Amino acid sequence: MTSTALQAADVVVPASRDEAVAAFGDGSGVTVLGGGTILMPEINYGRLRPARVVLLQNAGLSGLRRNGSSLTIGAMTTVAELEQAPEPLATAARHVADHEVRAQATLGGNLCAPPGETPRGDLQAALIALGATVRSAGKDGEREEPVEDFVARGPNGRLVLEIELEAPQRAGYASARRPHAHAYTILAACTAETSTGVRVGITGAGPHGLRARSVEQALAGGASSAEAAQKVLDDGEPHDDALASAWYRQRLLPVIVRRALDHLEGGK
Amino acid sequence: MRVTVNGVQHDVHSPPLASLLYALREELDITSPKAGCQQGGCGACTVLVDGEPRRSCLLPLAALDGTSITTVEGLGAPDELSPMQAAFDEQYAAQCGFCTSGFVLAATALVDRNPNPSREDILEGLSGHVCRCTGYVKIVNAVEAAAKGDIHPEHVEPSFEPEEAEVLIPGSPA
Numbered sequence: 001m002t003s004t005a006l007q008a009a010d011v012v013v014p015a016s017r018d019e020a021v022a023a024f025g026d027g028s029g030v031t032v033l034g035g036g037t038i039l040m041p042e043i044n045y046g047r048l049r050p051a052r053v054v055l056l057q058n059a060g061l062s063g064l065r066r067n068g069s070s071l072t073i074g075a076m077t078t079v080a081e082l083e084q085a086p087e088p089l090a091t092a093a094r095h096v097a098d099h100e101v102r103a104q105a106t107l108g109g110n111l112c113a114p115p116g117e118t119p120r121g122d123l124q125a126a127l128i129a130l131g132a133t134v135r136s137a138g139k140d141g142e143r144e145e146p147v148e149d150f151v152a153r154g155p156n157g158r159l160v161l162e163i164e165l166e167a168p169q170r171a172g173y174a175s176a177r178r179p180h181a182h183a184y185t186i187l188a189a190c191t192a193e194t195s196t197g198v199r200v201g202i203t204g205a206g207p208h209g210l211r212a213r214s215v216e217q218a219l220a221g222g223a224s225s226a227e228a229a230q231k232v233l234d235d236g237e238p239h240d241d242a243l244a245s246a247w248y249r250q251r252l253l254p255v256i257v258r259r260a261l262d263h264l265e266g267g268k
Numbered sequence: 269m270r271v272t273v274n275g276v277q278h279d280v281h282s283p284p285l286a287s288l289l290y291a292l293r294e295e296l297d298i299t300s301p302k303a304g305c306q307q308g309g310c311g312a313c314t315v316l317v318d319g320e321p322r323r324s325c326l327l328p329l330a331a332l333d334g335t336s337i338t339t340v341e342g343l344g345a346p347d348e349l350s351p352m353q354a355a356f357d358e359q360y361a362a363q364c365g366f367c368t369s370g371f372v373l374a375a376t377a378l379v380d381r382n383p384n385p386s387r388e389d390i391l392e393g394l395s396g397h398v399c400r401c402t403g404y405v406k407i408v409n410a411v412e413a414a415a416k417g418d419i420h421p422e423h424v425e426p427s428f429e430p431e432e433a434e435v436l437i438p439g440s441p442a
Contacts (some may be wrong), residue, residue, distance in 0.1 A: 011284040011330045033328065040326045041307035043285055053285065057331050098396025100321050100374065101308055 011053045017161065020059035024159040026139040030054055032159060034076055034106040037097075038113055038120070054159075061108070061161060071167065075108030075160040082107060082123070087171035088190040088260075092126035095175060095185060107163065111147070112155035115207030122185050124151050124209025126173070128201030129190035132165040148201075151208040168192035174259035176204075176252055178243055186244045187252055189232075189260035200260070205236030205253055212236070215257060229258035269333050273298065274342030284330035288322075289313045291329055292339065300340045300369040311397030314370035315339050321374045323396075340369040343376065352376045355414035356407075363401035371397050375411045385415055 014020040024030055031050035033039055034057075042048035062076035064085060073085065079102040082093035096102055096110075111134065113121035127147045134150040135142060136158040147163065175188035187204035189212075198219050200212035212235040218228035238249030269280045273296060282291040289306070292298045292315070304312035306325045313324040316338035344350035349357060352372050362368040371394065378385060378393040385393065390411045391404075399407060413419060 009283065009285045011328075013330065033331075036326045036328055036331070037308055037323075040287060040328060043328070044287055044290075044306045044325060050285070053330075055328070055330055097308075098311075099378075099393055100311070100314060100323055100396050101326075103320060104322060104326060 009050055009053055011055055013055045013057070014059045017060050020054065020056060020061065021137040021142075021159065021161075023054045024137060027157040027159065032056060032108075032112075034109040035078065035104040037101055037105040038109055056108070062106075067164070069166055070164050072162050072164050073107055074162050075106065075111075077107045078103055079105045079107070079110065079123070086130070086165070086167035088129060088173040088192060089123065089126040089165075091173040092123050092188065092190060095177070095188070096122050108160040111151060111160055111163075113208075114154075120184075121151065121209055122188060122203055125188045125190040125201035125203040127163065127165070128209050128211045129171070129192040129199045130165040130168060130201075131192070131194070131199055132163045134163050135161045137161055148209065148211040154208075166194070168194050170264045172260040172263035172265065174256045174263055176244075176256055184243055187249060187256050189253075189257045191260045191264050193264055198261070198264070200232075200257065202232065202236055202253070202257065205232075205238050205249060207239075210235055212257065215261075219261070225258050225261035229254045229261060232257045269329055271332055271334070272336040274338060280329060282329055285328045287325050288315065288317075288327040288329060288332060288337070289324035292324060292337070298339055298341065302366050302369065304366070309396075309398075310367070311370045311374065311394075312367050314373050314397070316373055316377060319377070319380075321377045338373070340372055343372065350376065351417065351419055352379065352411070352414045354419045355410040358419065359406050359410035359413055361403065361406045361410035363399070363403045367397060367399045367401075371399070371407055375407075375414070379411065379415045383415060385411070387412065 012023045014023045029052055031053045033053050033055045056076050061074040063074050065072045079093050079096045083090050110121050110123045132147045133144045134147050135144045138158045170193040172191035176186045178186055190201045192199050200215045201209055202212055203209045212232050214231035214234040215228045218231045232253050236253055238246045238253060240246045271278055271280055278296060280291050282295050289301055289303060292301050301315050301324050302312035304310035308323045308326045314321050315324045317335050344353050352375050356362055356372055374394055374397060382389055387408055390408050
């Protein structure tokens with residue numbers, strides 16, 4: 001089996017949120033290890049040889065906390081725990097990988113998933129639809145920003161601490177999957193309705209999760225779900241990968257978005 | 269770094285970012301967890317960590333200080349199989365055997381959390397495990413049998429007593 005030349009790695013295991021923030025510093029030269037489901041394969045195969053690792057498992061960053069009408073979810077909360085979160089996040093979480101991987105993979109890792117040969121970060125569509133904000137630490141201290149901005153910029157130099165969201169009045173989910181050992185999702189669309197309207201998030205139509213603003217605007221202007229869903233082609237950038245061709249994604253994307261809009265349910 | 273494996277405490281000296289799989293196989297010589305894909309996709313390296321099924325290839329040793337690991341060697345003994353092991357044996361649920369230890373451990377944990385699983389529950393619960401001999405029907409049968417306690421260890425006692433063999437040499441007079 002693959003040998004691991006890792007003697008040199010300096011592994012820090014912070015015991016609190018403050019220790020984690022201090023150990024991360026400005027993030028330069030630091031590899032953050034959460035659940036390990038994304039980084040351990042890289043380490044096993046020698047593609048990643050980190051010099052300094054911050055291992056977050058004891059940093060007290062996990063769990064769901066109700067805070068008035070909003071919900072705070074720690075970065076180290078596992079995907080399995082998110083199956084108890086508000087929709088459409090719970091359904092998106094149930095569609096990630098398999099029982100063992102969901103028990104180990106974390107919310108923070110999903111937000112920081114690097115764009116790879118196959119789409120990862122399956123929770124991003126749900127978090128974007130829910131209007132979640134990401135609180136992170138780094139060079140200029142802590143900051144909060146919309147999740148779609150965080151995933152667009154990428155995690156460089158930022159340590160994800162927690163997200164905050166409010167449960168919507170109604171939520172919808174639709175996805176296309178391919179039977180495969182890893183059960184990757186080709187495309188997923190999530191919808192969430194609040195008093196301010198419907199928000200739409202998509203994954204699998206670009207290097208990270210995207211907010212489908214054109215669809216939201218069409219809906220606000222009175223378009224039907226089928227008409228609004230067609231607008232998603234202005235938001236997404238369907239690509240080729242091992243799971244599906246750009247040609248296929250281009251045709252599937254409006255269908256998945258329409259299903260997620262028609263699936264809006266729950267609440268009122 | 270100290271872990272308990274199948275009830276025995278070990279001081280482990282592999283590097284902190286080496287996987288649990290690496291430490292079990294290369295340092296402790298426990299080879300039932302198989303190094304299949306080493307990226308979390310095949311399930312063959314699955315072990316129980318504090319009773320929960322986990323991919324040992326995805327766990328860095330640094331995350332495991334003080335934990336208790338169970339491999340199939342810790343479930344039963346050759347003359348006293350665990351119910352899940354006995355069911356896999358009786359139902360012919362192992363072909364080449366490479367995926368079997370992962371399946372047996374994940375299925376043991378599945379039946380612990382859901383003592384009366386439907387076939388759909390079993391397929392969903394074990395979806396992270398692949399059998400490239402494609403022997404899934406018999407694997408699911410075995411998990412169902414173990415959950416129902418439908419195990420008859422007394423009738424699978426192969427005898428290895430050599431009997432007087434009749435030797436036939438082609439071409440020689442009968």
